[in-house]
Amino acid sequence: MTSQTPWTGAQTDASRKSLLARLFPKHRPSGLAEALTRPRFARFVGYYRPHRALLAAVLGCAVLVAATAVALPLCANYITSHLVDLKDGDNGLVPILVMGGIMLAIFLVQTLATYFVDYKGHVMGARIEADVRRELFEHCQKLSFSFYDRQRVGQLMSRISNDSLWLGELFHHGPEDLAIGLLKFVGALAVLIYIDPVLASLIVLLTPLAVAYARHFNRRMHVALKGSKEQIAAVNERVEDALAGVRVVQSFANEGDELRRFDVENQRFFESRRDGYRSEALLWSGMDGFSQLVTILVIVAGAIRILHAQLSVSDMLTFLLCVGVLVDPIRRLDNFIRLWQEGYTGFVRAMELLEEEPDIVDAPGAVDIGEVAGAIRFDTVAFRYESDGRLVFDGLSLDIRPGEFVALVGPSGVGKSTFCALIPRFYDVESGSVSIDGRDVRSLTLASLRRSIGVVQQDVYLFSGTVADNLRYGRPDASDDDIIAAAKAANAHEFIMALPRGYDTDIGQRGVKLSGGQKQRLTIARTFLKDPAILIFDEATSALDNDSERAVQQSLLSLAKGRTTIVIAHRLSTVRQADRILVLTPNGIGEEGTHDQLMAADGLYAGLHRVQARI
Template sequence: MFMRTRRTHARQDAGRSAPPSSTFGDGSTADAFRFSDLFHLTRRPDSETPLAVARIRRFLSYYRPHIPLLLADLACAVIVAITALALPLCAHQVTRQLAALNNVPAALAGIYAVGGLMLALLAVQAVSTLFVDYQGHVMGAKMESALRRDVFEHCQKLSFGFYDRIRVGQLMSRITNDLFSLGELYHHGPEDLAISILKFAGATLILAQLDGPLTVLVVVVIPFAVAYSLHYSGRMNRALKLSRAQIGAINERVEDSLAGIRVVKSFANEDLENRRFEAENARFLESRRAGYWSEAFFSVGTTTFPQLITVAVIVVGALRVAQAKLEVGDMLTFLLCVAVLVDPVQRLANFVRLWQQGRTGFDRVMEILETVPDIQDRPGAVTIARARGSISFRNVGFRYDEDGPHVLLDLNLDIRVGEFVALVGPSGVGKSTLCALIPRFYEARTGAILVDGTDVRDIRLDSLRRNIGVVQQDVYLFAGTVAENILYGRPEATAAEVASAAKAAFADEFIRALPNGYDTDIGQRGVTLSGGQKQRLTIARAFLKDPPILIFDEATSALDNESERAVQSALAELARRRTTLVIAHRLSTVRNADRILVLTEQGVVEQGDHDSLIAANGAYAGLYRMQASL
């Protein structure tokens, strides 16, 4: 067996220390490098389809499950537009009936008939509007939910390397805030376009029939209104991008501070955290201020231009009435049609605003969806049932960055079925990295890792990881009960199996002493438990999984002496039935290992069982004596 290691720069073992800070492509802070750089490096190549076209297709694809509802929504939108156009025509008929007052009974009958028709049209319009507002919004919410689900599912596929570089707060912002406006766009986009086109075309045609010159006056103003709206909508979009990036930074600050609230309080640094938050909050306020400035001008324009058109129609229309070129009834109908004509302009401006907001959010989440997971199943990857547990490293090399130093180089190692192997040595020599390569948390750059003689890249990821149990030094428990956290190892397990796993991890006694036993809620990250109790729950979770291969990454580091001895006994019992790798700084936990590998910057400098290594009086013996003297 031969192995050489190289020390990493900032990371130790499995990338525990934080990488250098940088910024996202949208200007917000993040780890390691720009999110946009990650996106451009890893998005799926498609030489035939431009990125914008591909994204539009992806955007439209979310309508596919809702085509019947979309068609019904558009049909109701068409009815709303038609009834809106019909009402001014009905009013025109009423004014014509007023001209026939020399035959009062006939005129009144006509007025009543038209009035009844108008009420019927209003009823149809109200029902159609109700359908559009409710069902349309439900449709938009379902599409937004589907996209959020896709983003979350894709995040589950991304490797440890991705999360080493990207802050969770930024991802949370993209999964939540960035999708809020998409539901509105999905709903209002098609109906606003349909209503706008029908109303504009219909109203313009009616106006032209009533008075051509006055129609030209109205139509001439509309392009200026549209251009004004587009200009300030664009400015709003730029401000929106900045504010959304900044809310991501606020999420990061909040997540960091609240997750580490015990550290904050232990150092009495509440004021420091408040100042840090206030700095991010002030940047967010400034980004919103720019957006509100543009939004104010946008809002002023959308209200002023319609009023300007109305004033122009009243003044010029009155002049044409005085010149006997337009009848008073026609002028009244003209004003009503102008109101109908103005609505499409406002809807178009609203659509542009929604499009800008929705596209900004969609582009940001697409950067995640277009990030190709760097660890995937190979074509033809096989599913294995229960592995026997042999592990082999063949000329394995690994480094975290493409141009970074090697952590492992030319590693050759064989671990037999059922062997209990301990990895010891100083931090940063590749112990955790070595173990993280087996379940493919990271991918070996060179060489191959074999489980039962099969390259792990030829085994389906889910199948491979079901055969490997990992208990890490950094304990993570989910909010919920004790039983739910242990069941995470095997959700279909019975209560008896949960209790058996807890007993194997010597956790059953303290669990039963809790207020509600296994049904006790342990809070976020197991906040109500001690460090040793939390660690034993994670060990119980791994025991319940019952994998043929176990990896303990300094899993007993948080245990007191009594708990350590208990877990050590449990490990010894389990090791007789499965392949076990233990990374340990406390050498007392691995005295019973079948083989101990001593790793340094020079590689594996020693190997053997505890007694033989002590007798050799080498590096291991020195480490052991040093710990014994503490």
């Protein structure tokens, strides 16, 4: 059996933790130690890189703050220790005034340096916080459909907004508190040792007790705050879910049920905050107690040493002033621990999201799709949503010619929407391939592939803003004339002009101010404006009345000329004009042909048609 040194550089953090757990079963790393992996800490420090100059200036001013804090007690010591000599001199007042001027200059330097650290440091922290939030949002835009299939929007919103709130404070106060605290502690301790090594040694002996106390409650705060962030995410999720579906809630008169569900999550969040506040209060009161204990120790021990002529009164005064300086690093340690827990636990949750890799990415060497003729081929495609789930397709093969109008029909759940989702690579096949113009879609860049495909999905989604904003989403550089032409093609221009401000009318969140048919026609117009080579309509006319449906069908047929078009429809009247109708079943394609051919065959399609005719 070969042996291996546990802490070789080749091992990952995970393997180190695993090995540590096997060697020392009773040892369990704290939550903070688990979170503080080397790659994450390196990434944390890396956010300072674009702000190196500002960080250096802030740290330089922090050095001035610490140096001036230690210098003032030394100036006071000079005055008090030379009072007798100055009193006996002819011009004793002059040295005192000179030293007072020096102290005033030191004070002004300290004030200006403190202002710079506080203002510019906060600006730097806010910039980094904004950078992290932007990176989170950008990353979420890249994550695949499969990620959103298993995640909840409220949880993601919490990570992007709530978890990043404390990051700015941590990125600002972290280096500042550490630099000032360390320099003040070392400087003040050096002065104390110079004045009286005996008293200084007593303070040094008490310091490890304070550190151990702080570490204990540091761990407790981490656990509490981590739970608190998870619970506020659950609260956000509950709120987002209830408010997004408020019309359903009110239509079923279930406001009381929603309030009870909210109360459960809200109470859990309160409990987690209470635990965190208890640990924080114990930490702060303990550290304040330590500083008071040091002051009492210096007064009592110093008085004894004065009685034995081992310490002068002036040195005792300087000692007390330096103890005051020494207490500030302890308070900064308190503040740093609080900010670290609030900020770094949020940073870890943000990194967990950033470390989520998209399932669908450009392959190495992916190429732009270029001009698209529109030939689509499914070659023995197998697909399932979950690795252990059932196969939606198993060996599906199909060819669609350039410019062909193909309709997909069949009962719910047989994979019609899945079929269409595989073409723009919203999901990747498990085996086989989907190709456009003879090229596997996985060999094409996602941006160029999806620019060439227009999709009107069954779930209508409009953004808050004006009608024109939503239409221009299909082509940001579109002119007003282009927008109007697309709206007319989708039979939407007439109702748009009837709105209070026409194309400049605000339609509210998700188009709440519009009817279902109006929203559907706007999404169709948005796709018309995109002018893609391949069109996919997933139940695109499902929300339209009969008159609007007929108008949109005529527009659709006009737009489909020369383009490959795939239409999913439960209402079979939508697909009569299709070049080919595919009847999907749980076992694949059950039938295919034109409307007349399938009706003459009196098979699956004819059966579906008869069922609808009776409704």
